Amino acid sequence: MKSIGFIGVGKMATAIISGLDKQKFDIFISGHDLEKTQAQAKALGVVAVSSHKALVSKSELIILSIKPQVLPKVADEILSVLTKDKTILSIAAGFSLDDLAHLMTLENMPIIRVMPNINAQIGRSTSAIVKNDSVSADSFDFAKGIFETIGSVFEIEEKDFSTFTAIAGSSPAYIYMFMDALARAGVLHGMPKALALSIVADTVAACGEMVKISGENPWTLVDQVSSPGGTTVSGVVSLEKNRFVGTVIDAITATIEKEKHLK
Numbered sequence: 001m002k003s004i005g006f007i008g009v010g011k012m013a014t015a016i017i018s019g020l021d022k023q024k025f026d027i028f029i030s031g032h033d034l035e036k037t038q039a040q041a042k043a044l045g046v047v048a049v050s051s052h053k054a055l056v057s058k059s060e061l062i063i064l065s066i067k068p069q070v071l072p073k074v075a076d077e078i079l080s081v082l083t084k085d086k087t088i089l090s091i092a093a094g095f096s097l098d099d100l101a102h103l104m105t106l107e108n109m110p111i112i113r114v115m116p117n118i119n120a121q122i123g124r125s126t127s128a129i130v131k132n133d134s135v136s137a138d139s140f141d142f143a144k145g146i147f148e149t150i151g152s153v154f155e156i157e158e159k160d161f162s163t164f165t166a167i168a169g170s171s172p173a174y175i176y177m178f179m180d181a182l183a184r185a186g187v188l189h190g191m192p193k194a195l196a197l198s199i200v201a202d203t204v205a206a207c208g209e210m211v212k213i214s215g216e217n218p219w220t221l222v223d224q225v226s227s228p229g230g231t232t233v234s235g236v237v238s239l240e241k242n243r244f245v246g247t248v249i250d251a252i253t254a255t256i257e258k259e260k261h262l263k
């Protein structure tokens with residue numbers, strides 16, 4: 001049976017583990033508080049181990065699911081037990097394959113980088129994946145398969161990872177902000193918040209499907225909604241007076257810049 005180890009069991013690792021078939025894999029987790037890790041292991045139906053080193057020796061694929069700030073310290077801890085028959089997979093923002101290889105110090109260490117998103121919690125992550133030359137086709141397919149169980153996976157060039165992080169990794173936060181703003185406007189105009197949010201959630205989910213199914217450019221869809229002299233175009237003009245498109249693009253650019261300087 002294939003073995004997978006997760007170092008750091010927060011929001012993302014919990015979401016990924018929840019989507020995995022526990023009958024198919026041996027799954028190990030290690031954290032920085034054994035009691036807490038044991039409780040998490042019990043809840044998730046996996047095995048807690050007492051140290052990151054022990055986890056590395058038990059696992060073929062080691063998923064680094066800690067915060068970027070903790071990554072160098074954890075890498076340092078596992079170095080002495082790391083061997084090239086293992087594969088390291090990092091989901092940390094801001095650390096390139098070269099950065100990770102540098103931390104692992106072992107020449108030709110197989111390393112995979114993945115950027116998932118928070119929708120992994122409902123099995124709908126949009127993830128990107130890239131590998132270095134030392135990763136075998138089998139190991140790559142295995143790793144990709146894990147993320148396919150919790151959503152869609154895009155194989156992209158590493159040069160596009162910062163952009164992907166912004167438009168798929170971080171963007172759920174911005175989309176939730178937009179959704180809350182729509183619902184809050186509903187409240188301003190007299191609608192209960194829960195009702196407004198439910199209406200917005202259905203509408204936003206359908207818009208995502210509409211873009212995919214119709215294959216239309218979003219601006220074509222904007223035109224389809226906007227009746228001449230009607231309601232929608234008034235809102236479109238108001239949004240653009242307030243620099244809606246430019247504001248969103250600025251936010252994405254700020255996210256990309258932050259990702260590039262996270263280390």
Ligand SMILES: NC(=O)C1=CN([C@@H]2O[C@H](COP(=O)(O)OP(=O)(O)OC[C@H]3O[C@@H](n4cnc5c(N)ncnc54)[C@H](OP(=O)(O)O)[C@@H]3O)[C@@H](O)[C@H]2O)C=CC1
Nearest residue numbers: 008009010011012031032065066067068092093116117118
């Ligand atoms: N959240 C998101 O939407 C996304 C996050 N990511 C990336 O995923 C990674 C994890 O993020 P996320 O799950 O949100 O973060 P969390 O803070 O939820 O999880 C990190 C976990 O690591 C634990 N931890 C802290 N120090 C150590 C240590 N020394 N050894 C082992 N475990 C430790 C934390 O424990 P404790 O809480 O007790 O300190 C926590 O459980 C990050 O690198 C982030 O860039 C990628 C895509 C999306």
Ligand SMILES: O=C(O)[C@@H]1CCC=N1
Nearest residue numbers: 092093117165169170
């Ligand atoms: O905010 C962050 O840094 C992480 C990476 C992508 C989403 N959350």
